[in-house]
Amino acid sequence: MALDSFFKRIEAHYSAQLPFVSYRKPNSLKLNAILQNTDEIYVTTDFKEKGFVFSPFDDNDDTILTPIEFSTLITCSEELPSIENQEEEEKNIQNGSVLIAPDARFHHLDLIKKGIVAIKDKTLDKVVLSRQETVRLSTSNPIPILKNLLNTYASAFVYCWYHPKIGLWLGATPETLLKIEGKRFSMMALAGTQDYKGTLDVKWEEKERQEQQFVTDFIVQHLKPSVEQFRLSAVETVKAGNLVHLKTMITAELKPETLLRHVISDLHPTPAVCGVPKNKSKQFILKHEPYNREFYTGFLGELNLDISVSPRSGRRNVENRAYAMKKRSTQLYVNLRCMQLKNDTAILYMGGGITKDSNPEQEWQETVSKSMVIKNALL
Numbered sequence: 551m552a553l554d555s556f557f558k559r560i561e562a563h564y565s566a567q568l569p570f571v572s573y574r575k576p577n578s579l580k581l582n583a584i585l586q587n588t589d590e591i592y593v594t595t596d597f598k599e600k601g602f603v604f605s606p607f608d609d610n611d612d613t614i615l616t617p618i619e620f621s622t623l624i625t626c627s628e629e630l631p632s633i634e635n636q637e638e639e640e641k642n643i644q645n646g647s648v649l650i651a652p653d654a655r656f657h658h659l660d661l662i663k664k665g666i667v668a669i670k671d672k673t674l675d676k677v678v679l680s681r682q683e684t685v686r687l688s689t690s691n692p693i694p695i696l697k698n699l700l701n702t703y704a705s706a707f708v709y710c711w712y713h714p715k716i717g718l719w720l721g722a723t724p725e726t727l728l729k730i731e732g733k734r735f736s737m738m739a740l741a742g743t744q745d746y747k748g749t750l751d752v753k754w755e756e757k758e759r760q761e762q763q764f765v766t767d768f769i770v771q772h773l774k775p776s777v778e779q780f781r782l783s784a785v786e787t788v789k790a791g792n793l794v795h796l797k798t799m800i801t802a803e804l805k806p807e808t809l810l811r812h813v814i815s816d817l818h819p820t821p822a823v824c825g826v827p828k829n830k831s832k833q834f835i836l837k838h839e840p841y842n843r844e845f846y847t848g849f850l851g852e853l854n855l856d857i858s859v860s861p862r863s864g865r866r867n868v869e870n871r872a873y874a875m876k877k878r879s880t881q882l883y884v885n886l887r888c889m890q891l892k893n894d895t896a897i898l899y900m901g902g903g904i905t906k907d908s909n910p911e912q913e914w915q916e917t918v919s920k921s922m923v924i925k926n927a928l929l
């Protein structure tokens with residue numbers, strides 16, 4: 551489908567107040583949209599459903615499903631024209647549309663200090679603490695913002711998700727929660743943040759290394775019983791917008807008896823967004839953060855979609871195509887660098903991992919840098 555028609559279909563669906571999700575996977579040119587036929591709310595019961603899931607931070611709450619069977623799928627592989635006047639747009643935002651509450655810094659520093667006390671008391675080892683920020687928009691139309699995110703963040707999972715009875719969310723996340731293709735499994739331990747200064751050759755402090763190691767250790771511990779042929783990559787520095795993070799890739803094969811529902815409930819929320827130990831840090835977040843995260847630090851993506859996979863080796867000839875196999879694929883991403891649009895405002899969400907060595911002022915600055923990922927795409 552041509553780009554114009556693709557966005558027109560989404561805008562028409564949005565105007566008709568019908569649920570949809572539009573997204574592009576990391577480093578892909580293909581834009582997808584799943585347009586739900588009615589405004590019913592569907593939820594997952596056992597993660598055996600097929601569709602697109604949108605799941606909140608709190609794993610006691612429902613995961614919303616856009617079921618394939620009650621939706622229309624459209625795709626577009628045409629490249630987006632690049633945005634003009636990007637700098638002008640960035641200036642607009644800095645020139646007064648940001649509604650930072652004057653005491654936002656003070657409150658966030660206080661929250662971080664509480665987290666450090668809980669760690670020094672040995673109640674927690676790590677906790678990810680976050681805040682919201684409200685930005686007034688010049689438009690309530692999400693499509694131009696989606697286009698900006700698509701133009702700006704080629705290596706992120708970029709999306710716009712809408713349900714008239716739930717809300718309107720957009721984001722450009724660098725973090726994969728998990729990918730399953732057939733029985734092949736992979737996931738990412740991503741944590742530790744610095745501003746990107748033109749090179750990936752950066753020095754990491756012990757604090758960031760430990761913060762990321764907590765994530766890797768948690769994944770290893772919780773995943774091992776469900777998989778075989780478990781492999782860990784070396785830790786590497788990766789760029790995500792104006793930031794860099796530390797990343798380890800985990801690959802494995804799922805045991806035949808493993809249920810996706812169990813894998814997800816064992817892993818989500820990981821210490822990249824919650825903390826160690828998982829339940830205590832979750833309780834700390836629910837008690838002390840002064841707002842409800844809703845879908846921020848939840849996960850989203852394709853669930854059990856049928857894809858066809860070409861053979862990995864061999865010549866690309868006609869006979870080979872005949873061997874292309876149908877596989878079931880699930881690709882879930884952590885909902886970071888995201889915002890919720892409400893009326894004419896965008897509510898931005900950003901947080902950071904707190905450990906015993908955290909410096910509250912630096913942690914605040916890190917949330918300011920993270921907020922720029924989204925602000926750069928606002929109008």
Ligand SMILES: C=C(O[C@H]1C=CC=C(C(=O)O)[C@@H]1O)C(=O)O
Pocket residue numbers: 678680725740741742743795821822823886887899900901902903920
């Ligand atoms: C919780 C967020 O980021 C997580 C992912 C990467 C690095 C993080 C960090 O350095 O704290 C966080 O664990 C966020 O962007 O709001």
